[in-house]
Amino acid sequence: MPCAAGIYYYAFExxxxxxxxxxxxxxxxxxxxxxxxxxxxxxxxxxxxxDLPGHxxxxxxxxxxxxxxxxxxxxxxxxxxxxAAVFVGHSMGGAIxxxxxxxxxxxxxxxxxxxxxxRLNVGADxxxxxxxxxxxxxxxxALAAHSFSPATESRLVELATMRMGEIRxxxxxxxxxxxxxxxxxQQLAAIRAPALVVCGADDRxxxxxxxxxxxDSIRSARLVVVPRAGHMxxxxxxxxxxxxxxxxxxxxxxxxxxxx
Numbered sequence: 001m002p003c004a005a006g007i008y009y010y011a012f013e014x015x016x017x018x019x020x021x022x023x024x025x026x027x028x029x030x031x032x033x034x035x036x037x038x039x040x041x042x043x044x045x046x047x048x049x050x051d052l053p054g055h056x057x058x059x060x061x062x063x064x065x066x067x068x069x070x071x072x073x074x075x076x077x078x079x080x081x082x083x084a085a086v087f088v089g090h091s092m093g094g095a096i097x098x099x100x101x102x103x104x105x106x107x108x109x110x111x112x113x114x115x116x117x118x119r120l121n122v123g124a125d126x127x128x129x130x131x132x133x134x135x136x137x138x139x140x141x142a143l144a145a146h147s148f149s150p151a152t153e154s155r156l157v158e159l160a161t162m163r164m165g166e167i168r169x170x171x172x173x174x175x176x177x178x179x180x181x182x183x184x185x186q187q188l189a190a191i192r193a194p195a196l197v198v199c200g201a202d203d204r205x206x207x208x209x210x211x212x213x214x215x216d217s218i219r220s221a222r223l224v225v226v227p228r229a230g231h232m233x234x235x236x237x238x239x240x241x242x243x244x245x246x247x248x249x250x251x252x253x254x255x256x257x258x259x260x
Contacts, residue, residue, distance in 0.1 A: 001032075001051075001057055003057075003058075003059075004079040005072070005075045005076040005079040006053065006058065006059045006060055006076075007051065007053065007059075007072065008032075008056060008057040008058045009050045009051065009076075010040060010048070010049040011047070011048050012040055012041045012045075012046070012047040012048075014042070014043060014044060014045055014046065015044055015045040015047075018254065019044070019045055019046065019250075019254065020085060020109040020110065020249060020254040021045075021046040021085045022046065022048065022085065022086045022088055022112075023048050023073070023077070023086070024039065024040065024048065024049040024089075024093075025052070025073070025087060025089035025090070025093030025096050025097060026049075026050075026051075026055070026089075026090060026093050027090040027091035027094075027115075028092040028172065028175035028176055028178075028179060029164060029172040029176075030055065030090070030093075030163075030164075030167075031051045031052075031055050031057075032049035032050060032051050032056060033163070034090065034163075034232075034234075034235070035049050035090075035234060037238075038241075039238060039241060039245065042245060043246065044246070045249060050073070050076065052072070053069070053072055054168075054174075061170070061171070062168075062170065062172075062175055063178065064174040064178050064181075065178050065181070066092070066095045066096055066178050066179075066182045067103065068178075069096045069099075069178070070096050070103055071103075073087075073096065073100060074100065084106070084107045084108060084254075085107065085108070086109050086110035086249055086252065087101075087108060087110075087112070088111075088112030088114065089111075089113065089114065089116060090114045090116070091115050091116055091120070091205070091206065092116075092178065092179050094113040094115070094117070095116060095117075095178075095179065095184065097111050097112070097113060097116075098111070098184045098187070098188075099184070101191045102187045102190065102191065105191075105193065108193045109252060109254055110193055110194045110195065110196070110248065111191070111193050111196070111218075111221075112195070112196045112245055113195060113196070113197045113198070114233060114241065115198070115199055115200065115203055115205070115211075115231045115232070115233055116197075116206055116210075116214065117206040117211070117213070117214065118183065118184045118185045118188060118210070118214060119183050119184070119185060120179035120180070122176045125142070126143065126176065127139075127176050129142070130172045130173040131169060131173040132169055133169050136165065136169045137165060139172065140164045141161070143205075144161040144164060147160070147230055148160075148202075148230045148231070148232055149200060149201075149202035149228055149229050149236060151202070151228040151229075152228075152229075152230065152232075152236050156235060160232060160235060185217075188214065188218050189217060189218075189219070191218050192219065192220070193220070194220040194248075194251075194252060195215075195218045195222070196222055196224065196244060196245065196248040197215045197218075197221055197223045197224070198211070198223075198224045198226065198233060198234075198245075199224075199225055199226070200225075200226050200229030200230045200231060200236065200237070201225050201226060201227045202228070202229060202230045203229070203230050203231045203233070204231065205230075205231040208225055211223055211225070222248075226240050226241065
């Protein structure tokens with residue numbers, strides 16, 4: 001995987017310069033592999049799936065601030081020679097995308113908010129267990145238990161749970177701390193970027209009402225509720241999410257900057 005501004009990323013050069021690049025932002029404790037191939041290789045598009053600082057193959061340490069992650073991605077975008085992109089974030093990644101739209105609006109061609117919310121509250125017990133190697137498994141088990149629809153195949157749940165358990169406790173704890181401090185409720189009305197809001201019908205972590213609030217509060221937003229899916233909707237129903245994302249990106253009016 002290549003690297004820019006200290007951030008490793010997976011690149012799929014399947015589009016042309018006239019289409020906006022897509023940047024996929026994973027959630028708390030994740031990495032770029034949390035986005036399935038159907039989305040990482042979205043037909044007809046340039047797609048970049050990043051590992052946030054301290055995650056996956058990226059350098060440094062995880063941060064404890066949504067705004068901090070947004071700043072790092074803005075620096076990465078500049079290092080890539082890209083003027084603007086469609087930022088698609090899952091859960092905490094959606095919060096980072098919202099922060100980018102608020103703090104760096106000129107660099108945001110569109111937003112994809114997947115299983116996200118204007119506020120991301122984390123239970124005190126999960127936060128505490130995530131802070132220590134000896135109890136990390138308890139935090140992971142609690143998160144996994146609320147991340148999938150009852151309709152999801154057990155093998156997928158097992159694989160995702162195993163992947164969650166590979167993260168360093170300090171990184172997961174920092175991410176969850178960033179989530180608890182995040183509150184964008186007062187900034188949503190000022191966001192002008194077009195937005196696609198996607199959630200699973202069975203999501204218990206960021207339920208449909210949270211996505212509905214985002215769609216109602218952002219001026220140019222559309223809500224899609226995916227059946228038979230929970231918080232990990234992009235893993236549970238990848239083809240449905242990829243199809244909606246493809247339609248959304250193709251609908252955008254995009255004017256490439258001088259550097260693409």
